[in-house]
Amino acid sequence: VQHSRRAFLSLASGLALSGIARPATSSETLPAWLVSYREPSSRLIGAALSDTFAWRRLAELTDTFGPRLSGSPALEDAIRWALRQMRTDGLDHVRGEPVMVTHWVRGEESLDVLSPYPSRVAMLGLGNSVGTPREGIEAPLVVVSGFEELESRRAEVAGSIVLINVPYTDYFSTVGYRTTSASRAGRVGAVAALVRSVGLDGLRTPHTGVTTYQSDGPRIPAAAVSVEDASRLARLAARGPVRLRLVMGAQMLPDAQSSNIVAEISGREKPDEIVVVGAHFDSWDVGTGAIDDGGGCIVTWEALRLMRALNLRPRRTVRLVLFVNEENGLRGALAYRDQHKSELSNHVLMLESDSGVFRPRGFGFTGTPDARDTLESIALLLSHVGADRIGPSGGGPDIGPSVAMAQIPAMSLETDESKYFLYHHTAADTVDKLDALDMARCAAAVAIVAYVVADLPQRLGQPAGTQ
Amino acid sequence: VQHSRRAFLSLASGLALSGIARPATSSETLPAWLVSYREPSSRLIGAALSDTFAWRRLAELTDTFGPRLSGSPALEDAIRWALRQMRTDGLDHVRGEPVMVTHWVRGEESLDVLSPYPSRVAMLGLGNSVGTPREGIEAPLVVVSGFEELESRRAEVAGSIVLINVPYTDYFSTVGYRTTSASRAGRVGAVAALVRSVGLDGLRTPHTGVTTYQSDGPRIPAAAVSVEDASRLARLAARGPVRLRLVMGAQMLPDAQSSNIVAEISGREKPDEIVVVGAHFDSWDVGTGAIDDGGGCIVTWEALRLMRALNLRPRRTVRLVLFVNEENGLRGALAYRDQHKSELSNHVLMLESDSGVFRPRGFGFTGTPDARDTLESIALLLSHVGADRIGPSGGGPDIGPSVAMAQIPAMSLETDESKYFLYHHTAADTVDKLDALDMARCAAAVAIVAYVVADLPQRLGQPAGTQ
Numbered sequence: 001v002q003h004s005r006r007a008f009l010s011l012a013s014g015l016a017l018s019g020i021a022r023p024a025t026s027s028e029t030l031p032a033w034l035v036s037y038r039e040p041s042s043r044l045i046g047a048a049l050s051d052t053f054a055w056r057r058l059a060e061l062t063d064t065f066g067p068r069l070s071g072s073p074a075l076e077d078a079i080r081w082a083l084r085q086m087r088t089d090g091l092d093h094v095r096g097e098p099v100m101v102t103h104w105v106r107g108e109e110s111l112d113v114l115s116p117y118p119s120r121v122a123m124l125g126l127g128n129s130v131g132t133p134r135e136g137i138e139a140p141l142v143v144v145s146g147f148e149e150l151e152s153r154r155a156e157v158a159g160s161i162v163l164i165n166v167p168y169t170d171y172f173s174t175v176g177y178r179t180t181s182a183s184r185a186g187r188v189g190a191v192a193a194l195v196r197s198v199g200l201d202g203l204r205t206p207h208t209g210v211t212t213y214q215s216d217g218p219r220i221p222a223a224a225v226s227v228e229d230a231s232r233l234a235r236l237a238a239r240g241p242v243r244l245r246l247v248m249g250a251q252m253l254p255d256a257q258s259s260n261i262v263a264e265i266s267g268r269e270k271p272d273e274i275v276v277v278g279a280h281f282d283s284w285d286v287g288t289g290a291i292d293d294g295g296g297c298i299v300t301w302e303a304l305r306l307m308r309a310l311n312l313r314p315r316r317t318v319r320l321v322l323f324v325n326e327e328n329g330l331r332g333a334l335a336y337r338d339q340h341k342s343e344l345s346n347h348v349l350m351l352e353s354d355s356g357v358f359r360p361r362g363f364g365f366t367g368t369p370d371a372r373d374t375l376e377s378i379a380l381l382l383s384h385v386g387a388d389r390i391g392p393s394g395g396g397p398d399i400g401p402s403v404a405m406a407q408i409p410a411m412s413l414e415t416d417e418s419k420y421f422l423y424h425h426t427a428a429d430t431v432d433k434l435d436a437l438d439m440a441r442c443a444a445a446v447a448i449v450a451y452v453v454a455d456l457p458q459r460l461g462q463p464a465g466t467q
Numbered sequence: 468v469q470h471s472r473r474a475f476l477s478l479a480s481g482l483a484l485s486g487i488a489r490p491a492t493s494s495e496t497l498p499a500w501l502v503s504y505r506e507p508s509s510r511l512i513g514a515a516l517s518d519t520f521a522w523r524r525l526a527e528l529t530d531t532f533g534p535r536l537s538g539s540p541a542l543e544d545a546i547r548w549a550l551r552q553m554r555t556d557g558l559d560h561v562r563g564e565p566v567m568v569t570h571w572v573r574g575e576e577s578l579d580v581l582s583p584y585p586s587r588v589a590m591l592g593l594g595n596s597v598g599t600p601r602e603g604i605e606a607p608l609v610v611v612s613g614f615e616e617l618e619s620r621r622a623e624v625a626g627s628i629v630l631i632n633v634p635y636t637d638y639f640s641t642v643g644y645r646t647t648s649a650s651r652a653g654r655v656g657a658v659a660a661l662v663r664s665v666g667l668d669g670l671r672t673p674h675t676g677v678t679t680y681q682s683d684g685p686r687i688p689a690a691a692v693s694v695e696d697a698s699r700l701a702r703l704a705a706r707g708p709v710r711l712r713l714v715m716g717a718q719m720l721p722d723a724q725s726s727n728i729v730a731e732i733s734g735r736e737k738p739d740e741i742v743v744v745g746a747h748f749d750s751w752d753v754g755t756g757a758i759d760d761g762g763g764c765i766v767t768w769e770a771l772r773l774m775r776a777l778n779l780r781p782r783r784t785v786r787l788v789l790f791v792n793e794e795n796g797l798r799g800a801l802a803y804r805d806q807h808k809s810e811l812s813n814h815v816l817m818l819e820s821d822s823g824v825f826r827p828r829g830f831g832f833t834g835t836p837d838a839r840d841t842l843e844s845i846a847l848l849l850s851h852v853g854a855d856r857i858g859p860s861g862g863g864p865d866i867g868p869s870v871a872m873a874q875i876p877a878m879s880l881e882t883d884e885s886k887y888f889l890y891h892h893t894a895a896d897t898v899d900k901l902d903a904l905d906m907a908r909c910a911a912a913v914a915i916v917a918y919v920v921a922d923l924p925q926r927l928g929q930p931a932g933t934q
Contacts, residue, residue, distance in 0.1 A: 064583060120533075236531075
């Protein structure tokens with residue numbers, strides 16, 4: 001989707017007038033303690049929605065540096081760029097916090113049918129997979145419909161390249177085939193594991209993602225094939241013997257030096273109490289990591305940029321953390337937890353965006369009922385951007401370790417994720433799939449939640465009147 | 468889409484009972500001369516719709532041999548397979564008719580952004596393009612919005628790799644950018660031409676297709692980039708200078724020996740009068756050429772197979788012609804015209820399927836009003852398969868030269884083409900995009916038209932009572 005600035009501004013002002021499909025919240029319906037937040041919220045929404053800045057910044061990031069796999073020069077160059085931009089934005093305490101990250105490289109890779117007739121298969125090696133010998137692995141194909149058949153046909157599977165061909169239903173039901181097939185297939189003697197891509201039907205589009213080896217089992221190469229190719233291999237195998245050659249130059253190199261990106265709006269009264277907003281800055285090495293999770297980085301970053309631009313400095317500190325190595329190591333998440341262990345008890349709230357910055361719907365939240373009550377009131381301010389639902393559970397992979405260690409209230413931005421798993425971990429994860437106005441809405445929603453929670457007289461979840 | 472045979476049969480029989488969304492045509496509403504065709508038409512529909520044979524045959528062809536580019540061993544092997552299958556089907560006069568075809572090969576190819584920051588672009592060289600030197604072509608990028616800007620910025624374009632970045636509206640309005648950009652850009656001094664893919668928005672999916680050099684101009688390499696990459700290159704160029712390297716190993720080799728595939732149901736009374744049904748057997752070298760045009764080949768072939776299986780032998784000959792080299796030479800079409808010149812005046816009708824075998828709608832027809840009247844009556848028999856519309860114009864690239872030479876009445880199968888240009892000339896042109904029941908409907912529709920026209924007492928377009 002392309003956006004002319006003019007059409008956008010006219011749309012944005014039209015929406016400001018019309019209130020976007022939700023009735024405007026009048027001050028009378030707000031709890032008394034929230035009324036004073038109406039004005040800064042309106043300014044945050046106005047500043048976000050009257051510009052395509054977030055989309056353009058994401059386009060600049062992803063157009064220029066492309067994908068940002070942990071250990072790659074592009075990730076480090078993009079981190080330097082982001083730190084420079086944050087200083088230009090006037091954010092406080094901008095810094096990289098050192099993290100040693102997983103350094104996996106894909107290398108050249110291919111999968112060919114050798115017989116009954118030579119042809120090429122659309123595939124992507126799975127992240128963290130071992131490679132094949134240089135000349136590849138040649139073996140017969142065995143296709144199974146799941147782990148039960150993998151076990152029951154183990155005599156045939158031994159020595160084969162096995163395709164675990166499970167149709168996608170939803171991500172959380174099928175991602176386990178991607179993460180565990182290599183270990184399970186290796187254990188029954190397969191020489192390589194293929195999985196049907198975990199994602200919505202695409203256009204011959206393989207989806208990568210991490211695979212995990214159990215420490216006590218064999219490590220065999222693992223790759224995803226496109227939905228079309230999985231079906232084709234299954235039909236070929238049903239007609240007769242199929243022989244494949246898999247070549248994967250994948251390698252796990254020694255850990256590499258990288259950084260979590262941190263920047264703040266320092267609190268004016270209680271700078272040691274902290275509201276964290278964040279996302280992950282690394283991506284897979286296909287596409288440009290715009291949806292997963294460049295967009296999340298930009299909209300959480302926008303929350304701070306907008307506060308700074310509008311000179312809104314809350315009582316507590318709002319801290320932006322852009323984590324590294326979420327995709328294939330989670331080292332950024334663990335490093336943040338460990339490096340900030342002593343101040344985790346001062347973390348009032350942690351909020352992550354890692355499900356795409358499509359049209360916002362609201363936030364998931366995990367925390368005490370009192371904190372939820374407060375957030376549901378704050379959400380009244382988000383009706384203008386359509387983000388006023390507070391769902392039953394919040395969190396995210398990057399804030400997860402800190403949240404778990406210190407029982408920190410946790411939120412996640414929720415959006416229209418209907419197409420998220422069409423693009424997820426594919427070459428099609430590019431900025432054009434995101435809409436500038438929806439990104440602006442996401443940024444405004446994150447900014448308002450972060451600002452109000454950081455500015456409340458009492459700490460989130462504490463009774464009003466307490467400090 | 469996967470089809471279990473059982474679900475399919477139950478669906479097909481349900482549809483036979485319900486008459487699919489169109490009222491059943493009772494014999495009373497048919498013209499008297501058509502009534503006797505009701506019974507064979509019902510048998511053709513019944514035989515087609517009670518089986519997934521057409522889809523399975525297309526799957527076997529495309530799964531096994533993959534794409535069938537002119538000059539490739541896969542095309543010749545697939546031709547031999549088809550000839551064997553046709554003999555097994557019991558068709559008459561099965562033969563290959565020799566054709567010398569264009570022999571273009573793609574070779575290795577890539578397009579990289581060198582600066583402002585290195586990254587890879589999703590591209591496909593255009594068919595019949597010249598290659599680059601082995602080390603590629605390095606040049607600055609110039610992006611233009613059309614041919615007018617190409618001319619007005621010729622000073623900048625000279626020495627550049629130019630991207631002609633015209634958004635897709637519909638195929639016939641935009642395909643000219645693909646076919647002529649290389650010549651036009653070469654004429655103003657560009658060293659290579661890129662076009663925005665001519666097709667619906669995909670998933671980082673470049674669309675190949677033929678480009679044509681004017682005989683008196685320079686020949687520069689030409690490639691299509693995905694819609695996403697075209698937009699990205701345009702944004703990069705708007706931000707500052709961009710330098711690219713294009714590598715294309717494309718080569719035009721000497722013409723290769725190939726064949727049109729011909730098979731018949733010989734007419735029982737007038738075997739010298741001929742109804743041709745056909746499609747093109749070659750494809751581009753990406754995807755597996757299932758939609759363009761393997762499906763057309765199978766459904767026209769099915770028309771003959773079904774007649775033979777049901778022992779329906781019309782008065783005239785029904786001839787299947789599967790043309791080669793439609794995509795990048797049209798040599799099969801020209802060879803058929805030239806080799807059959809003496810009998811073109813005996814061609815009663817030529818029918819081509821080259822727009823995908825999705826749910827059928829009917830046929831386009833070009834011919835005399837009398838012939839149209841007859842076909843509109845015959846179409847009454849097609850209401851059960853939803854193919855009873857006779858549209859204003861028929862024809863096709865393969866039958867075109869013969870039709871033009873001898874003013875032969877011309878038909879084209881028309882289907883729901885809404886997704887045709889999503890898959891067209893891409894890696895996603897695979898059999899799973901086609902539905903077995905829709906293919907069966909297409910086959911039945913082609914079979915009925917071919918059978919009735921071939922069997923009418925009078926020649927199509929002649930008054931009843933004449934012979």
